[in-house]
Amino acid sequence: MKQLDCIMRLSNKFARLPGVGAKTAQRYAYSIIDMPCADVEDFCAALKDVKNSVRYCAECGNFTDKEVCEICARRDKSIICVVAYPKDVLALERVSGYRGVYHVLHGTLSPLEGRGPDSLKIKELLARLEGAEEVILATNTDVEGEATAMYLARLIKPMGVKVSRIAQGISIGSELEYADEVTLTRALEKRTPL
Numbered sequence: 001m002k003q004l005d006c007i008m009r010l011s012n013k014f015a016r017l018p019g020v021g022a023k024t025a026q027r028y029a030y031s032i033i034d035m036p037c038a039d040v041e042d043f044c045a046a047l048k049d050v051k052n053s054v055r056y057c058a059e060c061g062n063f064t065d066k067e068v069c070e071i072c073a074r075r076d077k078s079i080i081c082v083v084a085y086p087k088d089v090l091a092l093e094r095v096s097g098y099r100g101v102y103h104v105l106h107g108t109l110s111p112l113e114g115r116g117p118d119s120l121k122i123k124e125l126l127a128r129l130e131g132a133e134e135v136i137l138a139t140n141t142d143v144e145g146e147a148t149a150m151y152l153a154r155l156i157k158p159m160g161v162k163v164s165r166i167a168q169g170i171s172i173g174s175e176l177e178y179a180d181e182v183t184l185t186r187a188l189e190k191r192t193p194l
């Protein structure tokens with residue numbers, strides 16, 4: 001039997017989500033058919049709500065529902081921890097001792113995939129350095145994360161700001177997102193000056 005067009009349409013939407021293949025997308029679509037109407041409406045409302053209310057913080061680039069996020073509004077701006085993605089901020093916020101702010105680059109440098117410095121929020125970072133005492137480079141310890149950190153260190157050090165790199169307690173190639181609290185705390189505490 002040919003698949004109904006509306007189910008196909010929904011499957012195709014789900015298949016556009018990261019990590020969702022065609023089979024899973026189809027399973028998701030079928031599960032919506034079996035869902036009570038109220039749940040489906042709730043689901044639609046949640047999607048719209050996220051799209052309408054979440055934006056990037058004007059200072060750090062993290063997700064927020066305000067002009068400036070809670071972290072930028074309250075914390076010590078003399079220490080800026082630079083990460084690649086908003087999910088890394090979530091991970092590092094599990095480290096209880098950190099009192100500084102963040103800066104989200106929204107990616108890493110990757111010449112192979114055509115991502116140069118202009119595609120990242122680097123200009124925005126440089127604009128925040130006045131009054132900063134330390135910049136902690138907390139991009140992942142994989143090849144692209146390292147290259148990005150080294151690029152930023154070369155750029156920032158001549159500006160007279162202390163630059164450090166998270167310790168390699170997280171094994172090479174691993175991601176902040178999956179590191180446990182103890183590992184992250186150690187990586188931050190044992191950061192090394194560059």
Ligand SMILES: [Zn+2]
Nearest residue numbers: 057060069072
């Ligand atoms: Zn912010």
